[in-house]
Amino acid sequence: MCFCRCSSMIYEFDFNFDSLYIVVQIHPQMKSISNYKAKFIPGITAVTVQSLLHIHHQAPANPFRSTLPITQLDDFTAACYRRDLPAAMKALSFMQKHQIWADSVTYSELIKCCLARGAVQEGKLVHKHVFSAGYQPKTFLINTLINMYVKFNLLDEARALFDQMPERNVVSWTTMIAAFCNAGMKHEALKFLIFMLRNGVRPNMFTYSSVLQACSGLPSLKQIHCSITKAGLDSDVFVRSALIDNYSKWGELPNALTVFNEMETRDLIVWNSVIGAFAQNSDGDEALNLFKHMKRCRFLADQATLTSVLRACTGLALLELGRQVHVHVLKYNRDLILSNALLDMYCKCGSMEDARFEFTRMMHKDVISWSTMIIGLAQNGFSHEAIEMFQVMTSSGTKPNYITILGVLFACSHAGLVDKGWSYFQSMEKDFGVKPGREHYGCMVDLLGRAGKLNEAVELIHNMEAEPDAVTWRTLLGACRIHRNMDLAAYAAKRVLDLDPDDAGTYTLLSNIYVNTSRWEDAEQVRKVMKDNNVRKEPGCSWIEVDKQIHAFVLRDSSHPNIDEITRKLIQYVQRLREVGYVPDTSFVLHDVEGEQMEDPLLYHSEKLAIVYGLMALTKGKTVRIRKNLRICGDCHLFAKLLAQMEDRNIVIRDPIRYHHFQGGVCSCGDYW
DNA sequence: CTAGGGTTAG
DSSP states (O other): OEEEEETTEEEEEEEETTTTEEEEEOOGGGTTOOSEEEEOOSSOOHHHHHHHHHHTTOOOSOTTTTSHHHHHHHHHHHHHHHTOHHHHHHHHHHHHHHTOOOOHHHHHHHHHHHHHHTOHHHHHHHHHHHTSTTOOOOHHHHHHHHHHHHHTTOHHHHHHHHHTOSOOOHHHHHHHHHHHHHTTOHHHHHHHHHHHHHTTOOOOHHHHHHHHHHHTTSTTHHHHHHHHHHTTOTTOHHHHHHHHHHHHHTTOHHHHHHHHHTOSSOOHHHHHHHHHHHHHTTOHHHHHHHHHHHHHTTOOOOHHHHHHHHHHHHHHTOHHHHHHHHHHHGGGTTOHHHHHHHHHHHHHTTOHHHHHHHHHHOSOOOHHHHHHHHHHHHHTTOHHHHHHHHHHHHHTTOOOOHHHHHHHHHHHHHHTOHHHHHHHHHHHHHHHOOOOOHHHHHHHHHHHHHTTOHHHHHHHHHTOSSOOOHHHHHHHHHHHHHHTOHHHHHHHHHHHHHHOTTOHHHHHHHHHHHHHTTOHHHHHHHHHHHHHTTOOOOOOEEEEEETTEEEEEETTOOOSTTHHHHHHHHHHHHHHHHHTTOOOOOTTSOOOTTOSOOOOGGGGOHHHHHHHHHHHHHHTTOOEEOOSTTOOOHHHHHHHHHHHHHHTSOOOOOOOOOTTTTSOOBOTTSOBO
């Protein structure tokens, strides 16, 4: 018990320095407050009591207003709680001069106020004030200051403050860990977790939900999940959504789903996490199912939900559903991320009219909006418009980035604009500050290669700054196939296999090249290596939707009920198309050197089986939708086009969208494009 | 009483 005399009034205190709590009991004359709890600062004075009373609006008409310091502290406290920053700062400078201190809570209110207004200078003044001689800020207050610096993006200041703290609690550590995560400094974040454990501070759910961000892409996820479970912290929704998101980044959707399913109570963000997980891992169907489930549970979709739903539509090329989502997007039409997702949906679904309309309507556009349009135009065959769009973009003052320029180079490649592409490539670093990366080189190899300038393409690879990878060489290999340059193709194929020894398609191609050039021994050698390495060609698989039923065709798989009829039809169609000059490209099939069993190579083409089945269904008046139609090779596309022409059924076959267009790739039938 | 989770272009 302690007494404090202030003029004629006597206050009694119960205080406890350790817990920093103080129980104030007012003299019987002021019995309105009893057992009143508040923060306490050492060196208690009448002023403190006064401010405590004031904070809780129970100050009686008091006898202290006459003395200047008390009035100032009063003003300060009141201003902090009113969130009146200028008044608070004015009072603060006075207090600084007269060595008067307020309590931690009041300071933390002031810091909140600085944060809300982005007042960095004022925040720094508060920092200086509470660290000036005569006052010892408590851990709580320093935590608040550290958080302020973190939110102002002043990591160095935050770090310095953290380093000089006499004591650090779980909040101090968590604040720093979260800061590192936000800045993308994963390793620092994990290092701090380890230091924290060494210092004997136990992480809580706040810590883990941050730490999990730092683990994305690191193999320690399982360990962390275990510690969370052991510590009994896995019932927290924040931790759960972070876990879901993490498993999603590893592509471990079953684990993500388990974490989700085990939850008793869910909130919107957890729903968004799990829907996003499936949408991002190109399982649009499951994402949409979850979305339906979410609506049945009476949750209302927000921007993040709709963004993921749009992404699911994009992956499935579900233009109609995308349009329906668009209606809901209208209510958030100022959300840039959502608008960009909508743009991309229209582009990827091939509706450039809608995309252009949306783009024009958008009030704010960022580099992603522009890039989406440039890439969308280029993918849909409007290469020149894409390049014009890029010029409008740069003159409108938006700085292009790595991806934008990839899109522009792709547009040039698609349109065969060798010189233009080359000049963009050469000046990109000077003009836009983007250093050409491996993928830009890959685009140029594609551009030169498609244009038949194979030697220049090789030379470019040899002069690359970054090391060429398997994709780079595969791009060259694709170009060699187009231009039938066997020698260079063999060279490129070997480079691919050096870097990616499991690439079955490339073995096949290399072996075929040797067969075609009568180098039987080399061909045999390739087949042997393939066998020794136990490399198997992944069976291609194609889907087609007929009357809302999905029909899958897998290589050598005869489980489809109509497979015999479809096969007969395919052979028939190919025969008829051959008569009009179609030469099927069968270089993807592994030739048998001994020539023992030469099956019709066309039957290996699951894509063609799907196309034929679709056509048969159309003839019967059914509704056919081609799904996963974004990766179709040149031969299958040609086949479909000729078939449509021949049948004259008014079928429109769109030019294929080269989905993984910046790199050499393989279509689902195993062919290069 | 300070600290934590989900959303867009390749």
